[in-house]
Amino acid sequence: MMASIWVAWKDLLIVIRDKHAFLTLIAMPLLLIAILGAAFGDMMDGDEDVTIKKFTLGVVNLDKGQLGKVLSEEVFMNELSDQIQVKYYQEEELYKKIKDHKLEVGIVIDEDFTASLMTGEQAQAKLITVPDSGIKATIVTTVIEQFAQTIPIKAMSENLAQPVQASPSSDESSQELLHETAIDSTTKPVSSFQYYAAAMGVMFLLMTVVQGVSTMILEKEHEVFKRLLVSNLTYLNYLTGKMIGLIVISLTQAFVIIIGTKVLFGVEWGNSISGIVVMTFAFVISACGLGVLAGSFIKTEKAFNAAGMLGTQIFAALGGSMAPLYIFPDWFVSAAKILPNGLALQTYLDLMSGATLSEIIPAVLGSVALGIFFFAIGLVRLSTERRGKYA
Amino acid sequence: MKILSIRELRKSFGNFEAVKGVSFSVEKGESFSLLGPNGAGKSTIINMMSGLYPPTLGSIEINGINVIKNPKQAQKMIGVVPQEIALYEALSAKENLKFWGRMYNLSGKELEKSVDEVLEIIGLTERAKDKIKTFSGGMKRRVNIGAAILHQPEMLIMDEPTVGIDPQSRNHILDTVKRLNDEGMTIIYTSHYMEEVEYLCERIGIIDHGELIALGTLRELREMIGDRSRVIVTMDKGYSNQVEMKNLLESVVTEKDILIKDHQLTVFHKEPQLILSDIIQLVTSNGKRITSVEIIEPNLESVFLHLTGRSLRD
Numbered sequence: 001m002m003a004s005i006w007v008a009w010k011d012l013l014i015v016i017r018d019k020h021a022f023l024t025l026i027a028m029p030l031l032l033i034a035i036l037g038a039a040f041g042d043m044m045d046g047d048e049d050v051t052i053k054k055f056t057l058g059v060v061n062l063d064k065g066q067l068g069k070v071l072s073e074e075v076f077m078n079e080l081s082d083q084i085q086v087k088y089y090q091e092e093e094l095y096k097k098i099k100d101h102k103l104e105v106g107i108v109i110d111e112d113f114t115a116s117l118m119t120g121e122q123a124q125a126k127l128i129t130v131p132d133s134g135i136k137a138t139i140v141t142t143v144i145e146q147f148a149q150t151i152p153i154k155a156m157s158e159n160l161a162q163p164v165q166a167s168p169s170s171d172e173s174s175q176e177l178l179h180e181t182a183i184d185s186t187t188k189p190v191s192s193f194q195y196y197a198a199a200m201g202v203m204f205l206l207m208t209v210v211q212g213v214s215t216m217i218l219e220k221e222h223e224v225f226k227r228l229l230v231s232n233l234t235y236l237n238y239l240t241g242k243m244i245g246l247i248v249i250s251l252t253q254a255f256v257i258i259i260g261t262k263v264l265f266g267v268e269w270g271n272s273i274s275g276i277v278v279m280t281f282a283f284v285i286s287a288c289g290l291g292v293l294a295g296s297f298i299k300t301e302k303a304f305n306a307a308g309m310l311g312t313q314i315f316a317a318l319g320g321s322m323a324p325l326y327i328f329p330d331w332f333v334s335a336a337k338i339l340p341n342g343l344a345l346q347t348y349l350d351l352m353s354g355a356t357l358s359e360i361i362p363a364v365l366g367s368v369a370l371g372i373f374f375f376a377i378g379l380v381r382l383s384t385e386r387r388g389k390y391a
Numbered sequence: 392m393k394i395l396s397i398r399e400l401r402k403s404f405g406n407f408e409a410v411k412g413v414s415f416s417v418e419k420g421e422s423f424s425l426l427g428p429n430g431a432g433k434s435t436i437i438n439m440m441s442g443l444y445p446p447t448l449g450s451i452e453i454n455g456i457n458v459i460k461n462p463k464q465a466q467k468m469i470g471v472v473p474q475e476i477a478l479y480e481a482l483s484a485k486e487n488l489k490f491w492g493r494m495y496n497l498s499g500k501e502l503e504k505s506v507d508e509v510l511e512i513i514g515l516t517e518r519a520k521d522k523i524k525t526f527s528g529g530m531k532r533r534v535n536i537g538a539a540i541l542h543q544p545e546m547l548i549m550d551e552p553t554v555g556i557d558p559q560s561r562n563h564i565l566d567t568v569k570r571l572n573d574e575g576m577t578i579i580y581t582s583h584y585m586e587e588v589e590y591l592c593e594r595i596g597i598i599d600h601g602e603l604i605a606l607g608t609l610r611e612l613r614e615m616i617g618d619r620s621r622v623i624v625t626m627d628k629g630y631s632n633q634v635e636m637k638n639l640l641e642s643v644v645t646e647k648d649i650l651i652k653d654h655q656l657t658v659f660h661k662e663p664q665l666i667l668s669d670i671i672q673l674v675t676s677n678g679k680r681i682t683s684v685e686i687i688e689p690n691l692e693s694v695f696l697h698l699t700g701r702s703l704r705d
Contacts, residue, residue, distance in 0.1 A: 006493045014481045223477035227538070230441045230471045231494035232463065 003233050007241025008248065011215070015249055021211065025253050029204040030260045033197050055136050056085045058094045058106030058128075065114020071147050072109070080143065098128055101353060102330055105129050105136045107144070117148060195324060197267045198348035201257040202341045203312070203321040205250050205284065209291035210308035212246040216292070218301045235383045239292055243375060246288040247281075254280045270351035275360050279351065282367035283344035289371030289378070290340055296378035320345050343367055394419040394546055394577050395440070400449035402435050409435045410446070411601040417594075419545070422568075422578040424588040426691060427598035433581040434474060436598070437550045440579070441471050453546065467495075470539035472549040476531045477538070480524040484515055484534050487523060488541060495542035509537040512567060529560020536564065546577040553587060565590060585691035595691065599699050613689045616697045619648070621687040622663045624656040624670060627680040639673045650700060659697060 015021055057076055061068045077086040089097065089106070097103035108126040110116075125144060129137045219225050228238060258276060261267040269276050294311075298304040316322055319342035325333050336342030347355075347363040395417040402410040410432045417423045425433045439446050440453075442462030451458040458465040478487045488506045497505055510516045513533040523531060536552060549568065553561045568591055572578045582588050588595055589609060597605040597612070605612055633651045640649050640658065643666050650657040656674065660666055663686045674681055687693065 002498075003494060003496075006490060010479065010482070010490050013486070014479060017481045223473035223475040224479065226438075226441075226443060226473055227471065227477040227491070228494065229443060230466050230469070231491070232467065232496055233494050234463070 001237075001240075003237045004241035004244060007228075007233070007238060008244035011212070011242070011245035012248060014215070024211075025208060025249070026256050029200055029253065029257045030264065032204075033193070033200045033257070033261055034265065054083055054085060055105070056087055056103060057140060058089050058097060058103045059086055060089055060091045060094050060106070060108040062091075062111045063109045063113040064111050065118075067114040067117055068109035071113075071144070075143060075147055083139065094128065098130055101130060101349070102333065105140050107140065191267075193261070193265050193267050194269075194352050195349065197257065197261040197265070197269075198345055198352065199321040201254060201261075202283070202319065202345045202348070203316040204257065205254055205287055206312045206315055206341055208250050208253050209246060209287045210304075210312050212242075212249060212288075213291040213295040214301055214304055214308060216242050216295045217298060217304045220295075220299070221301060235379060239296070239375065239379050239382060242295070243288050243292055246291060247284050250284040250288060251280065254284065268352060269348070270354060272351055272355065272357050272360075275351045275355065275357040276348070278357060278364055279344065279347050279360055279367070282364040282371075283340060283347075285371035286340035286343075286367040286374070287371075289374030293374040293378040293381075296381040315339055315341050318342065325349075337363075337366075340367060340370055392419045393417065394421075394454055395423075395579070396450075396452045397436075397440070398450045400436065400439065400451065401447045402432075402439060403447045409601050410439075412449070413598070413601070413603045414449075415596050415603060415606055417546075417577060417579065420572075420575050420577055421594060422572045422580065422592045424592035424595045425579070425581040425598055426583065426585065426588050426595055426695070427581075428583055431598040432601040433598055434550055435601075437471075437548055437579070437581060440548060441469065442466050467542075468545045470542065470544035470547045472536050472539045472547065472552045474550040474552075474554065476523075476535050478523050478531065478534055481522060483520050483522050484510065484526070484537075485519040487534060488537055491538040492541040497542060505541050505543075509541055512540070512570075513537040514563060527557070527560070529556040529563070532556050532560060532564060533567070536567065540571065540576075544576070546579065547571060548579045550581050551583070552580075553582070553584065561587075585695075589691060597691075597695060597698065599695075604698050605694065609691070612691065612694045616659060616689060616693055617661060618689050619659040619661050619693070620663045620689055621685075621693050621696070622658045622660060622667060622670060623683075623685040623687065624658075624674060624681055625683045625685075626654045626656065626674065627682055628654050632677070636674070636677050636679075639677060640670065643669045643673065650696065652700075657696065659693070 015025070059072045059076070061072055063069065072086055072088075076084050087103075091108055094103070094106045094108065098106055106128045108128065110125060113125055127137065127141060127144070219228075229235075233241075258269055258280070262269060294304065294308070298307065319336050319339045320328075320333075321341065325336070325346070328336075333346070337346060343363055343366060347360050347367075350360060350363075393416045397416065398414050400410055400413045401408070413432075413436060415423075425436065427433050438444060440451055440458065442458045442465055445459045453465045453468055456465045456468075479490070482490065485506060488509055489502060492502045492505055507516075510519050513536060515530060515533060515537075518526070518530065523534065526534070532552060536549070539547060539549075547568075552568075553564055556564075565587060568578060568580070572591070578591065580588065580591055592609075594608055595606070595612060596603050605615060607615075636656070637646065637649055637651060640656075644658055644660060648659040650659075656670075658666070658670060667684070667686070671681060671684065
């Protein structure tokens with residue numbers, strides 16, 4: 001074990017003395033987070049002075065009458081098709097989607113919705129949103145209010161079968177029509193800076209791992225590796241040392257990003273400091289495991305640098321570091337969790353939204369398991385690699 | 392007492408057979424050299440001896456320990472100086488030596504003492520704190536050797552340790568190796584520089600195309616060529632009928648002692664002064680112009696040339 005620690009210590013010394021690498025490690029992520037956070041801020045903030053892009057409205061229609069269907073299909077789905085996409089859910093499913101931040105606004109149309117509108121009684125519809133859902137909730141609210149005001153008038157003019165009571169004032173109607181509920185008072189919205197702090201942090205950690213593995217391959221290409229193998233060092237010692245070094249470097253970078261973004265840009269990483277620390281450890285272990293696996297398979301630094309940079313970009317794009325995850329379909333967001341960075345980013349976002357340590361334990365365990373799995377394959381590969389190599 | 396015993400060692404890489412049934416042994420405290428041109432198979436043998444990869448066939452024992460079955464146990468007894476510089480450029484000489492010492496489980500005062508002693512041996516105490524990247528090629532080579540002797544191995548394996556360095560550093564390295572051997576360390580030294588091998592080693596194995604083509608002391612190897620000197624005649628680059636020239640020369644020396652390659656004629660003879668004028672006359676009568684004539688005392692180069700028809704540096 002001591003031999004592994006000395007291998008890690010040596011790697012750390014080399015990195016610390018490489019001013020270029022040190023700067024890339026610390027300053028670059030903070031700079032990029034600031035640039036991207038500022039550039040793409042509008043996409044995330046829901047600021048009301050910007051153009052609203054089409055969004056999804058979750059609908060649970062329990063209405064026994066026809067007006068619930070009219071509201072969801074005729075109004076939201078057809079007339080507002082440029083702004084709103086309607087998706088139908090079961091009630092529980094809708095709550096879960098909004099709680100998981102996979103949906104921002106939803107409505108539950110009660111079974112007496114038609115009846116109450118036609119009779120002028122208290123209408124039964126619930127607007128369910130994430131806290132501070134911004135203009136999207138306002139749009140849905142306004143549409144329902146307009147609908148509620150129009151329908152009784154139409155009913156009278158068209159002489160519908162049901163007798164209609166005197167219409168209450170529009171203000172009263174809108175007050176009573178909607179029961180607005182913000183899901184989970186502890187769930188908070190994620191701002192652009194928060195999103196990109198996590199997304200860029202995760203991407204830079206991947207890049208740091210690539211850089212670390214690149215030096216490992218360079219070492220393998222040179223006689224130092226041969227000399228290491230002739231010493232008392234075993235393959236397990238070597239890979240463990242490399243992994244420890246990478247973990248320390250990556251953790252340093254991760255905490256610089258977390259603390260730096262909090263101090264410089266006021267980014268909130270959530271209330272669970274233990275959750276952030278544990279997830280960072282878990283992600284670093286999985287990313288380093290993946291890196292060590294790649295390092296044990298690829299023989300030349302040149303090949304690795306090309307594949308490594310391309311691989312990082314692909315992983316970053318698929319994992320949500322390039323474009324916000326919410327613009328992708330749900331299945332894609334779920335599938336992205338098989339990538340170490342995708343899982344880490346989504347877990348960081350959960351933590352930022354108020355998740356606790358216990359809630360992220362499955363993600364942490366998944367991440368560590370992935371790292372150990374990758375490491376084990378790398379070890380097997382490295383110990384069989386040199387048998388056929390020509391001197 | 393034997394420290395190294397190699398029997399019928401073979402190594403193939405795909406269809407290419409790099410080592411073809413090599414056998415030899417080395418006594419404790421001996422300095423032994425593997426001499427051969429580049430690509431002869433020396434490094435492959437060294438790597439197998441070091442336990443870096445197993446042979447296709449054959450056995451290697453170091454102090455009675457089977458290197459193939461117990462490489463880590465055998466590696467404790469050896470120090471290996473690789474052909475290239477195997478050091479970390481960003482670290483100082485002392486940091487490098489400390490790191491490599493730790494890789495052999497040295498620690499604390501034992502490590503400090505060992506590093507200081509090695510710095511003294513390689514003559515770099517004054518530059519201990521300087522980074523390797525600021526060193527000359529020769530100084531790097533010295534640290535490269537130092538890193539292999541920190542744990543005081545019984546046998547030091549050196550794979551062409553003087554490639555590409557200045558004469559002063561080379562002399563320092565050779566003196567260091569000689570001193571280590573005098574102090575009882577067994578030396579296995581590979582090189583294609585015959586002068587180094589002649590200076591350092593008591594016994595020599597000559598390797599060519601993966602085969603051990605000669606083995607013995609310097610004296611024994613010289614006797615293989617009858618202790619004969621070489622007369623090297625260099626001719627101008629015009630056309631020459633080599634068969635005709637060889638036939639003419641057979642009136643002076645036997646056919647097996649004549650070697651004609653390109654525009655160079657080599658003749659092996661115990662008393663070259665006696666035949667020199669005859670050779671010059673025969674060559675010029677064949678229409679060739681002589682540009683230089685050289686007489687070389689018997690050495691390892693002569694042995695290699697005689698055995699393979701090629702120069703060590705070909």
